[in-house]
Amino acid sequence: MATTENTDLQDTAPQGRIRRENRERILKAAELVFAEAGRAGATMADIAERAGLPKANLHYYFGTKEDLYRAVLDNILRLWLAPIDSLRPDADPAAALTAYVAAKMEASRSRPAASKVFANEILHGAAQVQEFLAKDLRRLVDAKAAVIDGWIAAGRMAPLDARQFLFMIWAVTQHYADFNVQVAALLGRKKLTRSDFDRITREVVRMVLRAAGLPEPPPHP
Amino acid sequence: MATTENTDLQDTAPQGRIRRENRERILKAAELVFAEAGRAGATMADIAERAGLPKANLHYYFGTKEDLYRAVLDNILRLWLAPIDSLRPDADPAAALTAYVAAKMEASRSRPAASKVFANEILHGAAQVQEFLAKDLRRLVDAKAAVIDGWIAAGRMAPLDARQFLFMIWAVTQHYADFNVQVAALLGRKKLTRSDFDRITREVVRMVLRAAGLPEPPPHP
DNA sequence: GTCTATATCGCGATAGAC
């Protein structure tokens, strides 16, 4: 296919391609290093080494370390919000909650570093995401709490505080990312495998459904 | 009483007193600063300022920054383990779980910084506490899981994976310390008050009991 | 656009007067 965005008769768009690929490599490396060492403990040299690029390139692409950190966080917030769409008024509560918990557990399994960077940000005061929490996320929580309240009003699940119930789901599912080192140590594992996660996910779903007064896992649709 | 550890006939132990008080002040300040800024982001100058002492005194009392960090963590681990004693084989499951969750929530309310320092340590690989996790804490979890399994075998609560159930309790209760900034923002509060915690604790207890198949909060003993 | 070499600064740690 012909490239569309350029001035003249350049056949490809190598600079755009390379820019994007390098930015992706840096963001991926930065997510891992920020997760391992924390925001202050992470060094530009570590990130550069893991990305396979010289330090100066990081500054060329992202300016300062803080700019890079914000870019990593922005990526994560998008990932973080997506699965909650399962909770819709017309859905079956047990099925919707099962899907939501399973999606959050899968995110904890496949992107633990993302969860850790976010947890670290909140832990230390959420300076970079305070507005996001107070505006966007609060609006989303209000909306999803209303969905749950609707289910309760219709007698489709047990009465409970919808917000605390959502916080419980977040706390439990993210625990398996943020505290994966502890969980593995306490289960006598070196590292949690995919089948560990499958088994744990079934247990977590069962406990969440029971907490909501929905004892039986639904037959999957 | 006479002091025992000294050379001659010193009447009191003023140096011991001052030592202890200064160590306490430093540890308290360090817990707050490590919680706010993370292990790497915390500076000895910040800790000294908050403790109201010159930087050099911190090194006099604790040697290195790492030694100080380990001392803070040791304090926290003791605090962290205490309330789980509620879970005893002969106790009533609902009452024991209620007491345990309430104690963990009270710890989250009164010492959020302690929980945050611990969370931060685990989040970034648990380098300082790996042995503690793999030995002491694992043994403790095994013992308490056996208590819960005993309750289940006796038909006193619903069948579940006792370890995941314990992790759920930790995750949920510690969430209100580690993520207190997020929780407050999402509830539209500036800061969570004691009465917020009282109300939330009742909700959390209810959800935990339901997850364990114990629907009714027990009349308190 | 890429990378080496370096400027600059903040922090941990300590020497040494009191």
Next chain:
DNA sequence: GTCTATCGCGATATAGAC
């Protein structure tokens, strides 16, 4: 035992050749 002044390292950031 306490505190001031300072050393030295390591990290961010950039200048400038390629």
